[in-house]
Amino acid sequence: MSTLTPPPRHPAGLAQKLADSGLRSTPQRELVYEVLLTKRDHPTADEVFARVKPELPGISLATVYNCLETLVQCDLVRAVNFERGPTRYCPNLRPHAHFHDEVTGQTHDVDLPETLFTKLKSELPPGFDANAVEITFRGKAKSCAN
Amino acid sequence: MSTLTPPPRHPAGLAQKLADSGLRSTPQRELVYEVLLTKRDHPTADEVFARVKPELPGISLATVYNCLETLVQCDLVRAVNFERGPTRYCPNLRPHAHFHDEVTGQTHDVDLPETLFTKLKSELPPGFDANAVEITFRGKAKSCAN
DNA sequence: GCCTTCTTTAGAATTATTCTAATTATCGCT
DNA sequence: AGCGATAATTAGAATAATTCTAAAGAAGGC
Known part of the structure; x- marks a missing residue:
């Protein structure tokens, strides 16, 4: 049986945009991005963490922060701040x-x-x-x- | 010599606005407000604290937070939040x-x-x-x- | 297969803010 | 002036959000 590449559940743009910035596509980055696209309620880092964990139980909060920051850098996601309180993330470009x-x-x-x-x-x-x-x-x- | 009321260096509106909300005018509140009016560079609570301290050495950071919050409640000051980072305060109404x-x-x-x-x-x-x-x-x- | 570089990780550290409980000041009343 | 009630301030502890650090784990190029 030949090795099959599993179909990407994540938007095609991600890997490309990351590569453009000399960054790699990783399961963590893909999943964090997917979570943002799936439920567009402007979640906080903590909320993203909670949604991502069942899928990737080993992931750490620091990584979620890292991934979010990376996505913002690549212009795939916007960080928004309302009054005091945690930063929220928005994939609507x-x-x-x-x-x-x-x-x-x-x-x-x-x-x-x-x-x-x-x-x-x-x-x-x-x-x-x-x-x-x-x-x-x-x-x-x-x-x-x- | 009769007792003289020292001329208020602070804007007349303050005591009134506070009273409207059932609050008192205090040296701390007056000074915090004055500091905001004097240098309108949208300081953080910490920065306000630093500016206020020489004048009122006993003041505490908690009080500065309290005063700022009070001023915001009375609609004398606006709290603004840019990206992550501390809340900034703006007396421009x-x-x-x-x-x-x-x-x-x-x-x-x-x-x-x-x-x-x-x-x-x-x-x-x-x-x-x-x-x-x-x-x-x-x-x-x-x-x-x- | 090895080396370099990138990424993730856990936990400590930092920063901003709020809370708590005790003290101090002020107001209205007599 | 004195008293009691209420409001405000204070120091320090507690919490929340985020960043940093150092070590371990993956991936890509040769």
Whole structure:
């Protein structure tokens, strides 16, 4: 029987993006990324750790931190910080804002037109050159389709 | 000689705003607030502590945290969080955004037209009701007037 | 197959913040 | 002025989030 390469359950882009930065694709990195893609609720490092552990019981929290940091470096994931509290991770790379529900504590992605981000940057006084804009809303979401 | 009330060096609003919330005006609260108003570089609690200590050597870090939290509760100060790292404090109450200079690490206030904030909120999908928007730019500021 | 480099790991260390219990200050009342 | 109730501050311990360190484990190139 010939050796079979198991089909990759993880997005094709990952290995490539990592390689672009001279980094290797590892089971840990793949799984952490997969977990982020699967449940997009902006988990903390601890939460990612909990979700990853059943699949890869030997993994350590430090590794989860390492992997997350690596994914951020490779532009596969964004780190977001709301008020005090742990950093959260978001695999949505399209330009979008975050809506932080003050009641449930949940964070929702809100797609906004690219033009809005451009417009915002254009409002900056001369001398300021922004390469990123972050927008965070805070309030109540009475989800119609709940 | 009659007892003289020393002229308050701190903004008149403070005592009033505190009273509105059933809180007292204390030397610690006044000084912490004054320090924030004097150097508006978005200091951390530790930095505020360092600035306050020469004036009030007995003050404790816990008190600085308490005072800052109190000021935030009274809507005299805003707490801002950029990426990981300690919370920073900002006494600018006008609607504004923050520009985080990636080179120097400094944070600048950027006044934006109120209309922009309104417009942003109106872009939210139905069901989302925001009572606050935070905008953070990230990039390089080649300050013309430096 | 060996050497180098990259990665992961466990645990210690660091940093930021909050909590706790005791002390001190202030306010209103008499 | 004196007293009791409440509010605020304090020092230090406790917690939470993250980073660091040093050692062990994997992978790739020759």
